[in-house]
Amino acid sequence: MNDTQLNSSFPRITFLEGRGDMPMLEITTRWSTAEICLHGAHVTHFKPHGEPPLLFLSQCSRFEPYAPIRGGIPIIFPWFGKPAGQSSQHGFARIRDWTLKEIQSPADGPVTVRLALPPCEELSNAEIIVEYLVLVDVALNAELIVRNNSMRDFSFENCLHTYFSVGDIHTVSVAGLKGVEYLDQPAGFARRTETDDVIRFAAEVDRAYLNTTHAVDIHDPSLNRTIRVEKAGSNSTVVWNPWMAKAKALSDFGDDEYLRMVCVESGNVAENRLTLAPGQSASLKIKLSSAALR
Numbered sequence: 001m002n003d004t005q006l007n008s009s010f011p012r013i014t015f016l017e018g019r020g021d022m023p024m025l026e027i028t029t030r031w032s033t034a035e036i037c038l039h040g041a042h043v044t045h046f047k048p049h050g051e052p053p054l055l056f057l058s059q060c061s062r063f064e065p066y067a068p069i070r071g072g073i074p075i076i077f078p079w080f081g082k083p084a085g086q087s088s089q090h091g092f093a094r095i096r097d098w099t100l101k102e103i104q105s106p107a108d109g110p111v112t113v114r115l116a117l118p119p120c121e122e123l124s125n126a127e128i129i130v131e132y133l134v135l136v137d138v139a140l141n142a143e144l145i146v147r148n149n150s151m152r153d154f155s156f157e158n159c160l161h162t163y164f165s166v167g168d169i170h171t172v173s174v175a176g177l178k179g180v181e182y183l184d185q186p187a188g189f190a191r192r193t194e195t196d197d198v199i200r201f202a203a204e205v206d207r208a209y210l211n212t213t214h215a216v217d218i219h220d221p222s223l224n225r226t227i228r229v230e231k232a233g234s235n236s237t238v239v240w241n242p243w244m245a246k247a248k249a250l251s252d253f254g255d256d257e258y259l260r261m262v263c264v265e266s267g268n269v270a271e272n273r274l275t276l277a278p279g280q281s282a283s284l285k286i287k288l289s290s291a292a293l294r
């Protein structure tokens with residue numbers, strides 16, 4: 001080993017049984033810390049050194065088989081919401097135990113983790129391959145890759161349903177969606193167009209913005225930071241805060257936790273759903289970073 005490797009104390013990776021005795025990785029790089037639970041391949045924590053965590057995780061989240069984790073980055077696949085005939089909300093990828101395939105961790109460098117959704121009947125066993133790459137450095141990068149190895153078209157929705165930690169939702173604003181059409185869930189999925197420069201929160205907001213590939217900025221004055229959500233391979237951005245009533249109705253979410261979170265989710269939902277011909281694959285990428293509020 002050369003001097004750098006001998007002298008470097010980063011990255012540090014620990015594989016342990018975390019909450020609910022669920023296997024997870026704890027990662028510390030020279031820039032940040034992160035946690036990935038194999039249940040749902042769920043990133044439950046990301047924190048740049050010297051800053052508050054970027055991701056929100058509910059204090060009331062379940063860590064149980066067949067239950068989604070509330071917070072972090074739930075992987076929504078192969079459907080978003082609860083289409084007719086489906087038993088579970090937001091697909092099944094987030095409630096399955098994924099397989100840890102590979103960890104790359106060069107001395108003093110970023111850590112890359114590769115996970116795979118085990119073959120399952122719903123995906124015709126090994127004909128639809130789903131992998132997830134997480135790269136931890138000064139930012140958090142995640143990529144969901146779906147490959148169609150079957151002999152027929154495969155149609156699906158995907159979404160990285162990211163929960164961000166904010167200081168006070170009343171002062172938060174989300175920029176980057178002006179002029180974009182959206183489906184307004186609290187208004188019965190009415191189709192509207194965003195006319196404001198920024199989205200603010202004073203009631204439940206649950207909007208699926210369509211046909212947009214823009215990055216989105218979350219301005220958070222109380223934590224004096226802007227979180228940037230960059231994406232690739234995504235035509236939809238969903239913005240959600242449950243507000244008071246829905247927060248109270250969620251058993252795995254604290255009554256007042258709506259004050260300290262906002263979801264900005266990147267994927268392909270509703271009319272943006274994807275169809276892969278045999279042999280095709282799709283990549284959905286996000287890059288989450290933060291900077292001081294200017």
Ligand code: TA6
Nearest residue numbers: 068081089090185206238240263
């Ligand atoms: O983020 C949009 C949304 O579809 C909301 O309608 C709300 O249901 C949220 O996802 C959380 O869903 P979950 O199944 O995790 O409770």
